[in-house]
Amino acid sequence: MPAKDIVSPDRRSLLKAAGAAAALSLAGRIPEAEAQAPVTLRAMTLQRAPLQMKAYEAMVKGFEAVNRNIKVEVLPVSQTDLWPKLAAAYAGGDVPDLVMQITSENAVSLHGQGLLQPVDDVVRALGEADFEPAAQNLFKDKGSYFAVPASNNCVSLLWYRKDLLGEAGLAPPQTWEQLVNVARRLTKGDKYGASMPYGKTAMTNSITWTLVYQAGGRIIAPDNSVVFNSDATVAVLEFLKEMHPFMPPGVNRYDFSDVLNAYVQGTSATCMYTGRAIVNVNNENPSIADHISCVPFPLRSLDRPWWSGAFESLIVPKAAKNAAAAKLFAAWNFKLDTYVEFINATPGHQIPMLKSVLASPDYLSHPLLVKYRKELDVTIDTLSKAHATAKPDDKSPLIVKAGEIQNSGIFAETIQRVVIEGEAPRRAAAWGQDRIARLMRG
């Protein structure tokens, strides 16, 4: 496929993605036969808000126009359903060719089971050096990339209401202790101080890592032993229990959407969430749009900073039937115009993982990002210091069962035991330890 076919006269599309796709095909990665036969590419995605789906449509349209023999089907899946879906898909031999925006724990686990194809060619074609260093570090195992870093989002933020904190004379909290205080002070009648997840949900499971790391603990030690039952975990459980009365009554069932909703609707004065708060507040409750801001999520102790990023990536399963086409489309994901359209479908939520895009005016010119430039900078800054939960620092080995652990629901259950059933944190931590150990054995 000659390169000039791909390059549209549009200035923005002259950028690297198209070039990368061309490089891939020119390098003869697509066998002649496959290039000729019509192929349906099944690409699963975990980001599926309506505007994101629209952005995908545009992305696919552009891709199909160039690669006339490839049809792309985008399969949206919720975070909660991902694991069952994958189980069913693998068990049934009906594996997607590409999974987009999969969070790092899940990508690492699939890699740990030896289920992923190396994607070095895609990463190299896009320019390895352009990726954030943490991402390079995370997805490169034994010298080879098992996932293409795609975007990041930062749940490790605390959104707060400037007006409410100001009225109460409170500063944005930096430590757990301060957060408890803020939450307590702002809880009055139907208004609550904070919003965090306590449900048996994906969000509860995913933030537990962060809190344990912040408390100085780990879940899996570098030697792969389970160390969940620690003082740090107990501290986390106690913190969550202390916070619980300052949250809306339904918090025991909260997942991502509920946590954010409580803040957006004005029910809670603060919430733990990604930059999506920006767009949701502006769409659903503009009356508070001028009063929102965020800080990095408070730490247990200021001398031990730890924040997490989702490190969403693109992966190509080994069992994919159209791996070459999948890689081609993976590279196409980064074609600047549609990439930015996708990222900014939820402005502030998805943060590009390519340095060049992060600095590009195409990205930064979105009106909401202009308006909330300060909050965006907090997000970007926090993410630059953030790690993936499956690799809490650059030196640690990958926790190859991170996905299994997170999806098992053990975290949420441990928390619920303490907060809802009133079990002693130490006992609950021991229970969680035992469950995780069983899981690691299996």
Place this chain on the structure above:
Amino acid sequence: MLPSTLRDQALGYALLAPSLLLLGGLLGWPLIQAVLLSFYDMHPLTRRVIYVGLENYTDIFEDDMFWRAFANNFVWLAGSLFLQIGGGVVVALLLNRTFIGRGIARSLILFPYLMPVLVAALVWRWMLDDIHGIVNYAWIGMGLKRIDWLSTMPNAMVTVIVVGSWRVFPFVVIAVLARLQSIPQQLYEAAEVDGASRWSQFWDVTMPQIANVLSVIVLLRAIWDFREFDLIFLMTGGGPVIGTTTLPLLVYKEAFELFKMGKALAIAVVMMLCMLVLIAAYLRSVRNAPASEEIR
């Protein structure tokens, strides 16, 4: 030409064949597979299959999660049966009277049964919403303390039982109502002549007449409720903690969240054995019920 009897038999088998083939292929074979695979360790992603003998079974019997789910299953079953049968009989008795708008009332009462499970779950979740739910609004309006209906115990279990019973009690109403309508009026007249009170008319005339139908309904509902998945999953997802995790939910969790297919199937097999006991009881009760000569 075949003799007519043989031709008839052949035709009979031909008519039955599609049913038998489909049942065998779609249920018989998977059932055998389920039992076989329960002796294996099976990972759905890697499709690695290792024979482990009885390990899955010893595993679940040693696991307190299993026993909690087992207990939950029976709490759910007993609660649901009690509510839907009790409620169903009461409503059937009320609807059996002559009153204004009886026809409409009889139609309306059936609606919950026809509501898709998902719709039922969503409507109730909305009504039970912590802040904006109508239930809590009314509850607090009556001067009562706000209640967390779905995420503390025992509230969550009670709530799913109430919602589950709300959804299926019309089944009991219709079945009982049909029976009530066939009770000869003379029996009541005789009782009245004998000076029986309303209450004793109910116990001495009505109950014996509907007892047979009731016993069949109880078992039928028991068998269906025992395996209920959708409603509980959609209402609570098995939470809080594992407060409303019944065996079907545990099977789902083991298979699709923890990836222990073998263990999940072992639990399913144990469930099936429990069901067999219920089915045996059902068969016996049907055999004793004079109205039905269906199964002999």
Place this chain on the structure above:
Amino acid sequence: MKSLPMRLAGLAATGFTWLLVLAVTFPLLWMLGTAFKRPTELFAKPPTFFPHAPTLQNFVDVLEQTKFTIYATNSLIVATVTTLFVLVVATLGAHAMVSFKLMGRHVVARALLLCYMLPTTAVLIPIYLMIAGLGLANSLSGLIVAYTSLTLPFALWLMRAFFAGIPPEIEAAALIDGASRLRAFVDVVLPQALPGIVTTGVFSFLICWNEYLYSLVMINDDRTRTLPTGIMGTLVNGYAIEWGMVMAAATMMSVPLLLVFLFLQRYVVQGFGAGAVKG
């Protein structure tokens, strides 16, 4: 003429009955009310029962922002095809079981009962493996196969009870009048079984329309999702539950069904009484 206290008691009972009926139908009414409310009214205190300013916006949003029509079409296809297929198979099978004295029919009846009562979750995994093996994973045909496994035992069971209730002399008379067995079945047995067929059809359609677990596990593709998983996936497990939209979707998913039911009520109630309970 009844005495005054008796009449008062009767009146009280009637009042209580209606109160109960309204309480039972309240969730349905609340769903309808919510579906027509604007977001501001949704969270109003005190809550309103009848929307002050009814709007169709929620419905428009559901239809425009989600693939509701696609999900509904899929559900309709899956439920209709499964129901028709199962009705044909079960009608023939039930007739064979009731009016042919086949060897082993009692064994078949037992086996049928067992199938009828199997826990779905137990065979979910093997059935899924089988459907995937047939290359039907992630397709409507795969769901049709799965739903056949759910509805066929039930349909056979119900239908068998209905056929058993048809006087055998009617078929015998047709045979003597010169009809073949098949002809007699078509001419005189089938018309008698019609209420049973309608009832069975309604219930099997309901089962398919409602089913959640198989659809959740089997379908990845948004374009082949059915209503329950589609609504759950886009409106509930999304990034924000918009109750107005959820209730609008729920309304569209359930109300047509309720109307169809009202239309067929006579048959269906008969079906409950006759088949479902007799076992």
Place this chain on the structure above:
Amino acid sequence: MTEIALKSVQKKFGADVYAVENLDLIIAKGEFLTLLGPSGCGKTTTLRMIAGLETLTSGEIHFNDKRIDQLAPGQRNVAMVFQNYALYPHLNVRGNLEYPLKKRGVPRDQRQTMVAATAKMLQIEELLDRRPRQLSGGQQQRVALGRAMIRDPAVFLFDEPLSNLDAQLRATMRAELVRLHLRLGKTMVYVTHDQLEAMTMSTRIAVMYKGRLQQIDTPAAIYSRPANRFVAGFVGTPTMNFVEGVFSDGASGLEFRSTLLPTIPVPGLSGAKAGMAADVGFRSEHVVLGQGAAQAEVSVIEALGHETLVLLTAGADEIAVRTRPDIALRVGEKVRFDAAIDQLHFFAKTDGNRIGG
């Protein structure tokens, strides 16, 4: 006209339950034969085997000289009227009458004339457009008859067709069926447990019990010379009186002794011999009150108007007596009675068979 011959017909249900056991039966051309017996005696099974609705376990059935037991019901040219009429509920009367004609490929216009003629004959013309459930029992009965007649079958089979009608209508229909038989002259087989129907309508009656044929004869012969104790007891109202006793040798030859009746001399009763236990049977109309050696107490008096039934008790025995309506008796009164000596029937205690001619 068709002669029906059943040759060693057997019907087994399950491993060893005989519904019909070794039945040999010839039904003559144009005969009205009734299969009479209590429920479960095999009479309906026999009829259904003739119709082709039941298969034979062994044996053969012939219509004239043609073996038909392997033929489908529709190929036997029989018509059947069922107890519950078995009208097709979804067809109107016209449709019901037409159905057998359609199945035989009778052209439309011909069908219409035949329906009209049959309806006229049975006086159901105004019912032609009604559905069966809109008809009374008697009307349904006529339609069922019409459906049987309309195609002029070789054999008519009736399975208790009158049992769902009320008493008055039943009497009317009995007469009508007899007329129908006379007019059509077809071979008819009629199943009933009602002896009145059997006695009034039949050319011959075949009494069945426990799957076996007990006796086949004209109604008069069945009544006056029952072949065994079962037939004797089953036919006749009130039931024949039975008294237990033993044969013994007396002064003037063989005698029958019982506790209740005076010794009855029965010299030359073939098949009886001294020491043999037997029952003596005599019908209620053959008892004479106010004379004789036997004595009993009056326990019940039923005045029927044209006659009076009296029930006597003597020890464990009960004796029914038909007598004139003007008799003056009181309950509790002791009376003498006698049984007409030439109207006695003896049945062996061992097998219940009739002793002597």
